[in-house]
Amino acid sequence: MPLHVVVADAIRERIRSGDLPVGAPLPSESELSAQFGASRGPVRQALGQLRNEGLIETSQGRVPTVLGRPLAHSIDDFFSFSAWVQATGRLPGQHTLELAWRVPPAEVAAKLHLAASDRAVVVVRRRSIDGRPTMLERSWYVSEVGRRLFDFDPDEGSIFGALIERGVSLESGTHTIDAVAANVLDAEQLEVPLASPLLRVERLTSSASGRVVEYADDRYRTDRAKLAIRNSRSTSAVSRPSIARLAPEGLPA
Amino acid sequence: MPLHVVVADAIRERIRSGDLPVGAPLPSESELSAQFGASRGPVRQALGQLRNEGLIETSQGRVPTVLGRPLAHSIDDFFSFSAWVQATGRLPGQHTLELAWRVPPAEVAAKLHLAASDRAVVVVRRRSIDGRPTMLERSWYVSEVGRRLFDFDPDEGSIFGALIERGVSLESGTHTIDAVAANVLDAEQLEVPLASPLLRVERLTSSASGRVVEYADDRYRTDRAKLAIRNSRSTSAVSRPSIARLAPEGLPA
DNA sequence: CCGCGGCACTTGTCATGAGAAGTTCAATCA
């Protein structure tokens, strides 16, 4: 394991455990170098990573300080409805409306990088929080991944979690957010009037190898779930903006 | 200006301009070193930054490749409509419908932490991209900040930029995203049918001292603007989740 | 007692050099 990862993990653990409380100064770079028997390079690489994670704050001439504890829930909460709901102390529910293996519509096939005649596995589920219908989920999986869905009951719980457990690589994702009017199925399942505004999150999930494996269209009742983003300018000026507005491709330049 | 920033800016510009199209290979590190008269250090620092921004992809043994056009150059693009539109190479426009100093509705006053009788400055503007109506913005500023709005023409350009220039501290923000049906004003100004689904972004901006200074309700035509979020699990499992789903307060536990 | 200068220490930036590990591609062999 690379030295800079070792250093970053060690410091992260010291922060998580409370050994380095919030606001506390970190050892200087030279001290860390000595502690880990590394030169300044790897140490600075580790500190840069931690700064990007928002864990520490650095500035010239001043020893780095601890900004906050790492959050208990992971980014998985953003991929998995079940994980999110559970993390907020409520009860997730799901009711499968459809589970099938068939040729997807052209626009879905394009997003999954499939040939026109390739089949994919589609799952349509109504998700609920504490028994209240909250979201309607339409997911398409490439066959290779999707066939595993027949191994277990999608009414059981998290598909995301089940796939991860079975060794499927679900690594990165792009989420696109907009609003749509509820169609007949949406309205019926979410128990809202036809054409009600719904928050839509489209998700493209890729494996570690970069292969697109899932396309999902999730529609939320906005009175039961929203999205929130928190960010600050100064500390993130150098950090990566994981969020951005997006202009649709369809717009003429 | 630091060398690695110069290098990063140059490459970013070459991507933005299309000189380096999507999927194209970047020059190798040694070539870049030669081009900029820099050693490998700053070049690698620049590439790391671009990788963090999701602009390029790197892996051992392979030349870096262009992943996509920049979604956002900086966090500022997320706060400022003008900055965002300009960064994507298009022309922002604004038409002010109202600029007034008056007592805000109770729910707005609460968000700004104002007393019931305190006044605030309200601005309603229709924002456009390349002349097309795209977003309707309703912003409320606390008086202390809002009075500066009368110093310049809000039709001129970015309020955000103008306030920053005048030394106003706009440091952090919380964005809440949902969907709403277009009301009469929305429909008229955005040129969509009544009750069309719109993407709404509510923004609470705070100064460095933590004081809430702005509340905004921005409503987008979803055919002209969306939100995108890119994230990966492994590298971000520990990375800060600057994004989270949010359950509304109104929900009974 | 207060203010100020200067020194020690810090991080930020950059150069140079080197080996490990992965990728690409063309020549070679079955």
Next chain:
DNA sequence: TGATTGAACTTCTCATGACAAGTGCCGCGG
């Protein structure tokens, strides 16, 4: 023809050394 090997690339990692620039603090002088 198809698989394999190897060399020439690449990036990743790390060490060392150096200077610039910012911070904190102690002690001196007022």
